[in-house]
Amino acid sequence: MPARTGQEYITGLKERPREVWIDGERVKDVTTHPALSNGVKSVAALYDMQHDPELREEMTYASPTTGQPVGLSFLVPEKIEDLERRRNMMARWAWASCGMMGRSPDFLNVIFTAWAGASEYFAQDRPEFKKNVTDYYEYIRENDLTLTHALLNLQRRRASASIDTLSDDVALTTVKETDAGVIVHGSRLLATLGPISDELAIYHAGNHRVDADGKRQSFCFSIPCDTPGLKFLCRESFDQGRSHFNHPLGSRFEEMDATIFFDNVLVPWERVFLLGSVELCNNIGSGTQSAAHSGHQVLTRCLVKAEFILGLADLIVETLGSGSNPHVQEHVAELITSRDMLNACLRASEADAAPNQYGVMSPAIAPLQAGRTLFGRSVYPRMVEIIQLLGTSSLMALPTEADFDTPVAADLDHYLATDTTGARDRAKLFHLAWDVSCSSFSGRQVLYERMFGGNPVRNAMTLFNNYDKEPFRQHVHEFLESDDEE
Numbered sequence: 001m002p003a004r005t006g007q008e009y010i011t012g013l014k015e016r017p018r019e020v021w022i023d024g025e026r027v028k029d030v031t032t033h034p035a036l037s038n039g040v041k042s043v044a045a046l047y048d049m050q051h052d053p054e055l056r057e058e059m060t061y062a063s064p065t066t067g068q069p070v071g072l073s074f075l076v077p078e079k080i081e082d083l084e085r086r087r088n089m090m091a092r093w094a095w096a097s098c099g100m101m102g103r104s105p106d107f108l109n110v111i112f113t114a115w116a117g118a119s120e121y122f123a124q125d126r127p128e129f130k131k132n133v134t135d136y137y138e139y140i141r142e143n144d145l146t147l148t149h150a151l152l153n154l155q156r157r158r159a160s161a162s163i164d165t166l167s168d169d170v171a172l173t174t175v176k177e178t179d180a181g182v183i184v185h186g187s188r189l190l191a192t193l194g195p196i197s198d199e200l201a202i203y204h205a206g207n208h209r210v211d212a213d214g215k216r217q218s219f220c221f222s223i224p225c226d227t228p229g230l231k232f233l234c235r236e237s238f239d240q241g242r243s244h245f246n247h248p249l250g251s252r253f254e255e256m257d258a259t260i261f262f263d264n265v266l267v268p269w270e271r272v273f274l275l276g277s278v279e280l281c282n283n284i285g286s287g288t289q290s291a292a293h294s295g296h297q298v299l300t301r302c303l304v305k306a307e308f309i310l311g312l313a314d315l316i317v318e319t320l321g322s323g324s325n326p327h328v329q330e331h332v333a334e335l336i337t338s339r340d341m342l343n344a345c346l347r348a349s350e351a352d353a354a355p356n357q358y359g360v361m362s363p364a365i366a367p368l369q370a371g372r373t374l375f376g377r378s379v380y381p382r383m384v385e386i387i388q389l390l391g392t393s394s395l396m397a398l399p400t401e402a403d404f405d406t407p408v409a410a411d412l413d414h415y416l417a418t419d420t421t422g423a424r425d426r427a428k429l430f431h432l433a434w435d436v437s438c439s440s441f442s443g444r445q446v447l448y449e450r451m452f453g454g455n456p457v458r459n460a461m462t463l464f465n466n467y468d469k470e471p472f473r474q475h476v477h478e479f480l481e482s483d484d485e486e
Ligand SMILES: Cc1cc2nc3c(=O)[nH]c(=O)nc-3n(C[C@H](O)[C@H](O)[C@H](O)COP(=O)(O)OP(=O)(O)OC[C@H]3O[C@@H](n4cnc5c(N)ncnc54)[C@H](O)[C@@H]3O)c2cc1C
Pocket: 103, 149, 150, 151, 152, 158, 159, 160, 161, 162, 163, 189, 190, 191, 192, 193, 257, 444, 447, 448, 451, 452, 453, 454, 455, 457, 458
């Protein structure tokens, strides 16, 4: 089957009902439930872009198996131009959600593509796992499936080192191996897009390592979301059923995060990619360089999001007529500098790209890590703060869409118009600014950018321990020694 349409994605979800719980209720159909349906529509719109006559060329490439168009995020990059082409496609998808949907399907597509390119990595565990990975990659590419992932085990207490404290009765754990496959039981965090995905991938995060005792918690596999025994528990929905005018982001881009419980779930052998090899599981991101490929997707989206916030800030300044104030200019200039820094990191990752040991052209990971670390730790939270500082009371003196159909509308039109903007357009703009900086949707966005790539403390520990600082130390030694010689 070639690249899917949005309707095909929706039909797929309907035909494969999964066990999803939200706010005390079992969801009958994720495509129609008010907490989830607008998110489904937004993902469907991404798939439809693949069939837009003006975009088809940019969004797809010819399947090596069938010659039919398939999603470009499945392209195994062989040259830098492939990375650039893929980045343009991913940016198109990111713009469709203003950078607000972190788990658009390209995120996991590039990871499985990197794994298929590095399939020998999996053969180190068992020879048949190599074929499992390449077959599965081909399966999701040809069926254009939507994947979610859950990398973390729940823990009853946090260790002081970068090794997770796992217990067999809480963490996702191998119960037994059978002729049909592996039975697993336990829990995992945190599947963004989980309830509205086709497939669930389970593997390790490089920053949540498992020690030698964790063989039974070490695996990499992927199963359909409707597999018996799988339960998705959603957080509260940030789609509050409001109009696009009143809640422009939450009413469109609710990608939902879910905790997953596994009740003796069977993972068929052909879906197992690693099993019991602690080190291969711990190092999957660096060993296959899939971390660089997902980082490329992440920073592409972060750049789009930064550009969106910059555009929003500039429109706020224009609407309020505040652009002659030095501190306002300073705030917008800070957004520009952040945007340019992210762009530089992204482009550097492509300029310094090189084939990995498996021959897959891989972006340089260092600039990607630098960009995404800064984005989550300080840049994005600060962007949200700047929108609050620029928007101030306009984020609260905010009529809803319905207010413009009441007798108070004349007052709104008179008092809320500015020199540049009518009251209604002002309200529309500031509802967007509110959804970026004040709403529950916006709070989750900040948390997401801070955390989805791993706890920043753990990431900093990894960087401190693994970064080659020696060349820089050497310069200091040389300087100190030259002092002695004088
Ligand atoms: C909105 C959102 C969406 C997400 N989506 C996904 C997803 O789709 N798939 C997925 O797999 N994951 C997802 N995650 C999970 C994300 O990867 C984790 O939140 C992140 O890795 C941090 O892990 P943790 O939440 O268990 O916190 P921990 O790392 O356990 O941290 C909890 C607290 O303990 C402290 N702490 C714990 N351990 C240490 C240590 N070793 N050293 C120092 N301090 C420590 C931390 O500083 C922190 O205060 C998502 C998270 C969020 C918030």
